[in-house]
Amino acid sequence: MQTKRVVVTGIGCLTPLGNNLEDYWNGLVNGVSGADMITQFDASKFRTKFACEVKNFDPTEYMDRKDARKIDRFTQLAIAASDQALNDAGLNKDNIDPDRMGVVLGSGIGGLITFQHEVMEFGKGDGTPRYSPFFIPKMILDIAPGHVSMRHNLRGPNYSTVSACASSTHAIINALDLLRLGKADIMVTGGSEAVISEAGIGGFNAMKAMSERNDDPKTASRPYDKDRDGFVMGEAGAIIILETLEHALARGAKIYCEVAGGAATADAYHITAPHPEGLGAQNVMIKALEDAGMTSEEIDYINTHGTSTPLGDIAEVKAIVNVFGDHAYNLNISATKSMTGHCLGAAGAIEAVAAIQSVVHDIVPPTINHFTDDDDLDPKLNFTFNKAQKRVVNAALSNTFGFGGHNAAIIVKKYIA
Template sequence: MQLKRVVVTGLGALTPLGNNLETYWSNLLKGVSGAGPITRFDPEKFKTKFACEVKDYDPLNYFDRKEVRKMDLFTQYAMISSEEAIKDSGLDLEKLNREKAGVIWGSGIGGLRTFQEEVSSFSQGDGTPRFNPFFIPKMIADISAGMISIKYGFHGPNFVTVSACASATNAMIDAMTYIKLGKANVMITGGSEASVVEAGMGGFNAMKALSERNDSPETASRPFDKDRDGFVLGEGSGALILEEYEHAKARGAKIYAEVVGGGMSADAHHITAPHPEGLGAHNVMVNALEDAQMKPEEIDYINVHGTSTPLGDVSEVIAIERVFGEHAYNLNISSTKSMTGHLLGAAGAIEAIASVMAIKEQVVPPTINHFTDDERFDPRLNFTFNKAQKREVNAALSNTFGFGGHNTSVVFRKID
């Protein structure tokens, strides 16, 4: 069977760095931090009092009041970034075969705020079960894909992947695979998350996963820095339109890049900690390269998982050195989480967008907030510290790893 080629024809972003693709990408290149004091709730009694929130967001700028009542914030974000990506793709929905168009989305947690509010309201009552009729459909993670497909009338594959912080990349790999196999021509894919709520912050604080650098939120996410102390929680959404190459070419579509491969693996080690030798991270990059039928030396840029945790950053670098050997020193490596924070189930989507834009614009966004070298990292490695770097980027690999030992990698290449 001859597999189809898959390309990216549309992008949409709603992030802590900007509420559209153009602003997001511009601020990535400028090295802007999206971190600041939490405004979603009073964080006074929390160990961490800051996050990377979406800013200047009013749902009534996008939806009417009736729609807002039916959607958790993570679904709102999904709808907005998907709409931008559809518009960016130039798809003529009237001419599109919607039986061959689908939605595969990712979210690690889903409607956490909705769950928190409804359960809290119940627990403070007299035990009478007075729940909002929209409670379940607002909360469940799969509603995001369902709502997107309803809006556009897409009748093809439709579901949500849930694999913690690897969710969006799993969704992209699945979407790519359906197109490769000829089961779809067009897929909306990506991920969204809205976990900057009391339950989210309190839970991650209890795990000691978050930075507690409350005196300097904008410098708290510092991947690969010696003094990193945890990740910064972020929120938002990223959407990509994946399309079968001949389908895109026939309609004269703008093509950002080709999606040439995806890899998946499991650490099978610990519920939250990465494998200390980067076993799963090594395997997933090897799997992605094999799927792409590419050699390690053909990769120019890696957008790493790079969460700014003491253990995670080390294990990922060990894996990169094993996979790429001497070529590791020719790579540009960067963690855009240093600017966006960690968007959990949406991380893979906005980082894939950064990888695609690096190919389009031939520039690598930086890893900001580097102050002190960590002696555990080879100084010959180029982490693109503090300033974007112009370079030839013909192929980029994006890594996303999640609690439970889930590992995903996706490879993009400049279109021939």
């Protein structure tokens, strides 16, 4: 079947490194850590006391105070990033067909902060149910794309994707396919997550999934380092505007790059651990290349899932070597979670933005916090340790994997007319 080409025409993001695209990218290129002690609640009794928070975010810059109180933080981030992206793309109610423009956003957990607050408030009482009428509408995952569509009168496809840490990459793939098949002309896509709370930190601590390096949070996220001890929790909202090439050209839009393809697979192995040989990760990269009509030799950079967990990092690298063979040694590989932390359902979106910017600027952001080589990782691979590297990036691949064995990968490449 003949499918349409799809390009990126707008970007918006709020991240632990900055609350707009320029600040986020500068933070990545300069190897800045977004980790610090938690400010959103008193974490003094928790095993992990730090995280990568979005700093200095004021939702009233995007909505009035009354509306902000009715919306969970994860939705606030999605709205803010969407406003940025639509503005960046030069889109407004006067130059769009609302029936041909949709919203697909991903989140792994959604309104956990709202859920925690309402349940804890109930627990303080005498058992009489006194819940906010906004409890459910604030909490549910689909409310973020719902709010974005209502805010901008976008009446095309509208829903959420949920696949743990792969959620927003799945959202981007879904949006890509809707455009390819002619179901829409423009899609607002990406994702958001905001679960830095007692429940979020406590829950992941109980799984022993997070770093407990409280004496040095800035260096706690150490993908591919021998002494890595788990991921650092992050939060973010990141939105990209995808548009059919013909529609973008017709309106004279700025084009960042082309989205070449994407794919999804399952490990079918374990609820939290990756397949030890990275078979699901291997398959998703192969299928993404097939979907893009590209060979492995055409990829220059891989933004890895690279969470800084002992098992996950090794499994993904095994998969890369199996897929790319000798070309693996020509690639730049980096894990930007070393700077942003792991933003869960928003990880795929902010890492897609990093991949897009690498293609636009021909710079590979680093994997920071590398101190000691891991003997289980091939030292001849270029992990872009500690310092960004300039190189031509014609095409970049971004991996995201989620609890439950969900794998998703997308490929972006330079736009050539």
